[in-house]
Amino acid sequence: MAGPTRDFWEARFSSGSMPWDRGGPNPQLQCWIDAGCITAEQRVIVPGCGQGWEVAAMARAGIRVTGLDYAPAAIDACRALLTANQLDAQLCVADVLAWKPPMPVDAVYEQTCLCALHPDHWQRYAEQLHAWLRPGGSLMMLVAQVPSEGSAHGFIKGPPYHCDINAMRSLFPASRWDWPKPPYPRSPVGPGTELALVLTRL
Numbered sequence: 001m002a003g004p005t006r007d008f009w010e011a012r013f014s015s016g017s018m019p020w021d022r023g024g025p026n027p028q029l030q031c032w033i034d035a036g037c038i039t040a041e042q043r044v045i046v047p048g049c050g051q052g053w054e055v056a057a058m059a060r061a062g063i064r065v066t067g068l069d070y071a072p073a074a075i076d077a078c079r080a081l082l083t084a085n086q087l088d089a090q091l092c093v094a095d096v097l098a099w100k101p102p103m104p105v106d107a108v109y110e111q112t113c114l115c116a117l118h119p120d121h122w123q124r125y126a127e128q129l130h131a132w133l134r135p136g137g138s139l140m141m142l143v144a145q146v147p148s149e150g151s152a153h154g155f156i157k158g159p160p161y162h163c164d165i166n167a168m169r170s171l172f173p174a175s176r177w178d179w180p181k182p183p184y185p186r187s188p189v190g191p192g193t194e195l196a197l198v199l200t201r202l
């Protein structure tokens with residue numbers, strides 16, 4: 001399989017080497033909750049949830065959230081965060097490219113999992129996200145904007161892999177997803193920035 005392995009991510013969590021982790025929930029999540037994009041009682045999946053700051057924030061807001069990650073150390077850290085805050089959420093150690101929810105959900109909160117996957121897997125992942133959502137469900141995405149000089153020469157660099165907007169339109173085509181008009185909010189994260197997109201599954 002092209003790209004980083006499960007052991008790569010497991011080692012990051014086990015050694016505490018997580019430069020992407022901001023130590024709290026992404027402020028964009030609260031913007032989306034305030035805007036009514038996700039509401040209490042809705043069923044939401046967080047693929048590649050990592051330590052799970054957003055899983056905990058959603059659980060606190062009364063959202064029925066499922067955190068998914070294939071690194072057991074990430075899920076252990078997420079469980080510890082929930083327990084420390086007396087919060088409840090469903091957690092699964094599973095591969096986002098293979099896992100299926102028992103029933104379609106209302107929303108997916110995709111924060112830098114796509115950019116953790118080698119582009120060879122993007123089509124499969126986009127199919128999964130579509131299958132997980134009910135028609136009319138929301139895909140809230142924070143996609144990494146990390147263009148590299150090497151890409152001008154054909155090199156694919158990552159993780160994080162740059163999520164160019166043209167690639168996003170191709171992965172999530174207007175025939176299957178409703179796109180709002182740009183400009184989209186950008187939020188700073190680590191060395192790059194994230195583009196905040198909310199797509200509706202048709």
Ligand SMILES: C[S@@+](CC[C@H](N)C(=O)[O-])C[C@H]1O[C@@H](n2cnc3c(N)ncnc32)[C@H](O)[C@@H]1O
Pocket residue numbers: 009010020021022047048049050051052068069070071074094095096097111112113116117
């Ligand atoms: C860059 S980290 C982001 C973590 C979290 N979303 C955050 O923003 O703090 C990427 C996460 O995706 C997980 N991941 C990568 N590939 C995965 C896969 N195929 N299935 C499940 N999780 C995966 C990694 O274990 C890691 O926790």
